[in-house]
Amino acid sequence: MLKFLINRVLYMIVTFFILSVIVFAIIQLPPGDFLTSYIETLASQGDVVSMEEAQALRVYYGLDKSFVSQYTHWIFRFLKGDMGQSFEYRKPVSDLIKDRLPFSILLAVGSLLIMYPVAIFLGTLAAKNQYKPIDYILSVLGLFGLSTPNFMLALVLMYFLYHFFGVGIGGLYSPEFVMEPMSLAKTWDLLKHLFVPIFVIGTAGTASVMRIMRGTLLDELEKQYVITARAKGLTENQTLFRHPVRVAINPIVSTIGWQLPRAISGETVTAIVLALPTLGPLLLNALLSQDMYLAGSIIMILVMMTLIGTLVSDLLLAAVDPRIRLAGKVR
Numbered sequence: 001m002l003k004f005l006i007n008r009v010l011y012m013i014v015t016f017f018i019l020s021v022i023v024f025a026i027i028q029l030p031p032g033d034f035l036t037s038y039i040e041t042l043a044s045q046g047d048v049v050s051m052e053e054a055q056a057l058r059v060y061y062g063l064d065k066s067f068v069s070q071y072t073h074w075i076f077r078f079l080k081g082d083m084g085q086s087f088e089y090r091k092p093v094s095d096l097i098k099d100r101l102p103f104s105i106l107l108a109v110g111s112l113l114i115m116y117p118v119a120i121f122l123g124t125l126a127a128k129n130q131y132k133p134i135d136y137i138l139s140v141l142g143l144f145g146l147s148t149p150n151f152m153l154a155l156v157l158m159y160f161l162y163h164f165f166g167v168g169i170g171g172l173y174s175p176e177f178v179m180e181p182m183s184l185a186k187t188w189d190l191l192k193h194l195f196v197p198i199f200v201i202g203t204a205g206t207a208s209v210m211r212i213m214r215g216t217l218l219d220e221l222e223k224q225y226v227i228t229a230r231a232k233g234l235t236e237n238q239t240l241f242r243h244p245v246r247v248a249i250n251p252i253v254s255t256i257g258w259q260l261p262r263a264i265s266g267e268t269v270t271a272i273v274l275a276l277p278t279l280g281p282l283l284l285n286a287l288l289s290q291d292m293y294l295a296g297s298i299i300m301i302l303v304m305m306t307l308i309g310t311l312v313s314d315l316l317l318a319a320v321d322p323r324i325r326l327a328g329k330v331r
Contacts, residue, residue: 008314012307017075023299024071027292036290074293078300084293088286093297096282101301103172104278108263110194111202112256119206120252123213124245128236130218138210145207151269154200158274161196169196170275197274201267205259209252216251220244246320253317257309261302 058064065073077084083093126138161169171178172193177186220226221244229239268280279298286295 008311012311015307016303019303020075020078020300021071023296023303024074024292025067027287027290027295027299028067074296078297083297086286086291086294088289088291088294093294096294097279097297097301100277100279100282103276104264104267104280105260107194107197107201107267107276107278108260110198111205111263112259114198115202115206115209115259116252116256119209120213120249122206123210124217124240124248126210126214127217127221127248128240138214142207142211145203146211148203149269150200150204150267151273153203154196154270154273157196157200169193172197172276197267197270197276200270200274201263205263212251213248217244217248220248249320250317253320254313256316257311257313258306260309261305264302264305 055064063070074084081094083097085091086093086096089096122138126135129135158169172190173186174189174193177189180186221240223244226239226244229242230236234242264279267276267278268284270276271278271280272284279301283295283298285291286298
C-alpha cells in the first residue's frame with residue numbers, strides 16, 4: 001500500500017506540472033492580453049493611452065516577459081500560495097478565490113452526497129424490476145434529467161416558486177442576511193437556499209449515474225455466479241446485494257474523483273442564473289477579460305481536485321471490490 005501511494009503521488013506531481021504548462025499556454029492562446037482589452041475599453045470611453053503609458057503598464061503587469069519567464073514566475077508563486085494579482089479586480093487572486101471557493105465546494109459536495117446514494121438506489125431498483133412500470137418510469141425520468149439543461153431547470157424553478165409560493169431563490173442568502181455576520185439565523189437561511197442549487201446541479205449527474213448503475217447491474221445479473229446463487233436457494237435480495245451490486249458500482253466509484261471539479265466547473269451557467277457567488281462565474285469572467293492569473297489559478301485548483309479525487313477513487317475502488325489488487329493482479 002505504501003509503495004502504491006508513493007508511486008501515485010509521484011505521478012500526481014509530474015501530471016500537475018505538465019498540466020500547469022498546458023493551462024498557462026491555453027489561457028494565453030487568445031490574441032492580445034488583458035492590457036490590450038483594457039486599452040481598447042479606455043479608448044471606447046474617450047480616453048487615449050499613449051505608447052509610453054501602455055509600455056509602462058505592460059512592464060508593471062509583467063506582460064513584457066517571455067512565456068517561460070511568466071510561467072516560471074507564476075507557478076512558483078502559486079506553489080507558495082501567492083496566486084498573483086487579478087488585473088480585472090485589482091485584488092490578490094487568493095482573496096477572490098477564498099471568498100468563493102467554500103460556496104463552490106459546499107454546493108458540489110452537497111450535490112454529490114445526494115446524487116450518488118439516490119442514483120445507486122434508483123438504478124438498482126430499475127434493474128431489479130426490468131421491463132416493469134417502475135423501470136419505465138425511472139427511465140423516462142432519467143432521460144428527462146439528462147436532456148434538460150441545468151439553467152433551464154433553474155429558470156423553471158425560479159418562476160414556479162416565485163409565482164405560486166412567492167419564494168425567491170436567487171443567491172445563497174436572503175437580502176437581509178447578505179451583509180450580516182455569520183450566525184445561526186444566517187446559517188439556517190443559507191441551508192434553505194442550498195436546496196434548489198443542489199437539486200439543479202445534481203439532476204443531470206443523478207440521471208447519468210442511475211443509467212450506468214442500471215446497465216452494469218443488468219449485465220451482472222445475467223452472469224453464471226448469480227444464476228448459481230439463485231439455484232442454491234438464496235433470496236432475490238441476498239443474491240442482488242451480496243455480489244452483483246458491489247461489482248456494478250465499480251464504474252461509478254472510479255469516476256468519483258472527476259465529479260467534484262466537474263460539479264464546480266459545470267455549474268457556471270446555473271450559478272449565473274441563480275446569482276450564486278461561486279467560482280464558475282468568476283472563471284468565465286476571467287477568461288473573457290483575459291485575466292490570466294485569476295483564470296489560471298482557478299483552473300489549477302480544479303486540476304488539483306481532480307488529481308486528489310482520482311487517488312481517492314483508486315483507493316475506494318480497491319476497497320469496494322476485493323478482486324482488485326493495487327499491483328494490478330486478481331486474487
